[in-house]
Amino acid sequence: MEPGNQTRVTEFILMGLSEEAKMQPLLFGLFLFMYLTTFIGNLLIILAIITDSHLHTPMYLFLSNLSFVDICFTSTTVPKMLLNIKTQSHIITYEGCLSQMYFFMFFGQLDNFLLTVMSYDRFVAICHPLHYTVIMSPKLCGLLLLASWLLSALDSLLHDLMILRLSFCTELKIPHFFCELNQVVHLACSDTFLNDVVIYFVIGLLGVIPLTGIFLSYSKIISSILKMSSTEGKFKAFSTCGSHLSVVFLFYGTFVGVYLSSAATQNPMESAIASVMYTVVTPMLNPFIYSLRNKDIKQALKKMIS
Numbered sequence: 136m137e138p139g140n141q142t143r144v145t146e147f148i149l150m151g152l153s154e155e156a157k158m159q160p161l162l163f164g165l166f167l168f169m170y171l172t173t174f175i176g177n178l179l180i181i182l183a184i185i186t187d188s189h190l191h192t193p194m195y196l197f198l199s200n201l202s203f204v205d206i207c208f209t210s211t212t213v214p215k216m217l218l219n220i221k222t223q224s225h226i227i228t229y230e231g232c233l234s235q236m237y238f239f240m241f242f243g244q245l246d247n248f249l250l251t252v253m254s255y256d257r258f259v260a261i262c263h264p265l266h267y268t269v270i271m272s273p274k275l276c277g278l279l280l281l282a283s284w285l286l287s288a289l290d291s292l293l294h295d296l297m298i299l300r301l302s303f304c305t306e307l308k309i310p311h312f313f314c315e316l317n318q319v320v321h322l323a324c325s326d327t328f329l330n331d332v333v334i335y336f337v338i339g340l341l342g343v344i345p346l347t348g349i350f351l352s353y354s355k356i357i358s359s360i361l362k363m364s365s366t367e368g369k370f371k372a373f374s375t376c377g378s379h380l381s382v383v384f385l386f387y388g389t390f391v392g393v394y395l396s397s398a399a400t401q402n403p404m405e406s407a408i409a410s411v412m413y414t415v416v417t418p419m420l421n422p423f424i425y426s427l428r429n430k431d432i433k434q435a436l437k438k439m440i441s
């Protein structure tokens with residue numbers, strides 16, 4: 136059933152994380168701090184890797200790609216939120232909302248694929264150390280990156296096109312601090328069944344396949360570490376995986392946690408607050424996890440700063 140009124144919606148209202156006036160300066164300060172920390176932390180990682188030629192190996196090049204993607208990922212949501220608090224306006228245009236959703240999903244998906252590619256890289260390094268440079272050739276690395284970019288672009292395009300077929304009528308308030316796909320879909324006054332099917336199918340597929348890849352890589356890595364005879368070798372192998380594994384747990388753990396908790400709560404504002412974890416906190420912590428645990432990165436940072 137099509138709604139009678141076919142005028143095109145031109146804007147949405149982003150409710151933010153709190154409607155209370157006295158919370159606004161606190162939210163502004165907190166998010167500005169987290170955004171700057173994410174930006175500077177990840178930028179330092181990129182610069183440290185680019186300026187140190189010892190770190191021009193696939194593992195670190197993927198890491199600097201990850202840092203770049205993390206900066207872009209938070210930049211899709213936080214600056215707009217800060218601007219809305221500052222100007223005391225909650226408005227986002229229809230096109231703005233669509234492009235925010237596009238880039239948010241694009242960079243989020245890219246993070247997901249990069250973590251998978253990085254686990255494959257660790258698998259080759261630990262299980263096939265003698266063939267590492269042959270297998271992880273610049274050509275394969277480039278192909279893996281290209282495939283990740285293409286798949287992420289197609290995935291976000293699909294979701295955006297699915298939104299374009301919906302019509303929106305009167306309910307335009309998004310109970311979130313950015314245009315979150317699920318929230319936007321459920322404001323529509325046309326039938327959203329097909330959208331839900333596509334969302335669950337694609338998120339399921341693009342979540343399960345990378346996670347299975349990571350799981351398989353790490354099960355091989357762990358069994359091959361356990362077979363090593365020297366404790367020193369075990370320690371060394373494990374320390375190169377430790378940071379990556381921590382980031383994997385943080386990324387998927389917060390994502391799954393947020394989805395389980397929003398399934399449990401009926402209050403959309405609570406799930407918006409929970410989503411701050413994977414949209415803002417995870418990209419902020421990644422550089423710290425790497426720089427605190429990794430000797431090479433620490434050295435490169437010191438060299439660059441001095």
Ligand SMILES: *[C@@H]1O[C@H](CO)[C@@H](O)[C@H](O)[C@H]1NC(C)=O
Pocket residue numbers: 181193196197199200203276277280
């Ligand atoms: C991403 O990785 C590729 C190849 O692995 C590398 O050539 C490129 O410099 C990296 N980009 C960034 C921004 O780190």
